[in-house]
Amino acid sequence: SRSIDLAVIPGDGIGQEVVAEGLKVLSAVLPEDVKLETKEYDFGAKRYHATGETLTDADLDALKQHDVILLGAIGDPSVPSGVLERGFLLKLRFAFDHHVNLRPSKLLPGVATPLAGEPEIDFVVVREGTEGPYTGNGGTIRKGTEHEVATEVSVNTAFGVERVVRDAFARAQARPRKKLTLVHKNNVLTFAGHLWTNIFNKVSADFPEVATDYIHVDAATIYLVTDPGRFDVIVTDNLFGDIITDLAAAVSGGIGVAASGNINPSGEFPSMFEPVHGSAPDIAGQGKADPTATVLSVALLLRHLGYEAEAARVEEAVTADLTERQGKPARSTSEIGDALAVRVAG
């Protein structure tokens, strides 16, 4: 009999609320013969304040035992900026070699977008997750003086770039439009730019059916608001991916519906799925958060584990719910979760 051993990290703020709904939908959609085991972990601001810890080696060992991880959100204004981001979120991505950061953007019917007209938006960003300016390389000298110098080093390796570029080509190949766009800034960041461009061109030869395209990151932001329909799959560096996926979320219905996966394709470590949004402390505990992004992250989680039919059912339920939602009074976090659970079960 089949089973899923899931690590659950609700985290801070609205993380708690949205993860509860994600689990509700997950339980409802799974076939009866699949045994779902969950274990909750208390990472985040509370644990940091109580113990000073963000993510210990023992924590990593414990998480490693699970098949997969569902995360709500980590971050609180009471913790200095960077402590939980670097000490938990990035530490986990690097420790578990989550090099494929998958962020789909699809403007679903009836969903509001800040863009005029009715743009067609349906693309996926494959953001590199373990290199670039996110490595923590760099440093500071003469800190706090008028002679301070602070550096940040973007590290890019052929190994790291090729594996994520191959992953993106394979994803493009599997989609109807079969188009892959490399986003970088290779005219200015020429060292990293050449590496990315050369590898992109080399791997392209192995995917003759995939049409390719290159766009500078600054121009990419223009296209994301003037012609988002031109994108099918985008592959990009860690920092550029961070920036353009927030913009992509904004134009395709907002971060209330933006899902993501931090994927280790080899399966050596568990992959992690989470909404793109943060912990939103301003609305936490009020039942106002939209759990849709978490529910869509559950769909990505299901697909990652091979439950394709169940993933599709979750996505169809979300599409139906969003369509019916228009013009109706706002529902609470758990009302939305309940409605989605009913849909996927039925």
Added chain:
Amino acid sequence: SRSIDLAVIPGDGIGQEVVAEGLKVLSAVLPEDVKLETKEYDFGAKRYHATGETLTDADLDALKQHDVILLGAIGDPSVPSGVLERGFLLKLRFAFDHHVNLRPSKLLPGVATPLAGEPEIDFVVVREGTEGPYTGNGGTIRKGTEHEVATEVSVNTAFGVERVVRDAFARAQARPRKKLTLVHKNNVLTFAGHLWTNIFNKVSADFPEVATDYIHVDAATIYLVTDPGRFDVIVTDNLFGDIITDLAAAVSGGIGVAASGNINPSGEFPSMFEPVHGSAPDIAGQGKADPTATVLSVALLLRHLGYEAEAARVEEAVTADLTERQGKPARSTSEIGDALAVRVAG
């Protein structure tokens, strides 16, 4: 009697066409007693192909003699990516210490925006121009092998950050709303992030009337499409500034109307003014380019030289022209330039 000694660099593609119109409007708006002297330089793709040169020491010496520089656009597909960008554009910004890269965004009445509704957009981005990931620091080892490693080093100094932050505070202070937003990614790029944040907070004490705000660069792209009205003045790093000013241009009428200045506030070297758009080789030579961005760059040039009334007249002419333009058949590059020249003279 007064005079302006202007270096003119038409450059590549539509650069030639739009600069001609910029000069037309400049001549028309200047009072009779101001003597305008211009000298044209042939930098760009043609010169590179003929001589292999992009910008020599002798060129820099020659340019240095002028009061100010007007640039069209540099770049052509016949030149490998990066050669003219690094060899001319960035070389000049660094050689002339253009550390204030000024990029205003104002959605003028009647101008089309990709955003729904009628957003109010009127902000200025002060982008640092001589540090960050643009320094060319970094390198490649084992090039072309499966073990290649390429690095890009973002260099940030207290000196470099403080002078641009002060400039931005002064600009915010001079505007009615008096609000300055720092855009960075200080939760991930913690070395540079701390430097920027600490200096921003320190300088803030000298400008008690200016309200301050901090936003991560990824979130800033969301606000630029969902709530651009929240911004008054933004100060940011070289790369973040590159990215968000293209997005800002897109939402506030497109790069056809986006102007910029590369400013050396001390006056030790001439400042340079240019449209944000590139050389657009696909439409070059057809009279299709909109010279408005160049004309608005001329307004920034005039203001920089102290011709405030003339700068305002150019901006008013552009506003009037854009308003009347709506719904009428498209005019050629020179028709738009002619119309603007008539307006500013009248």
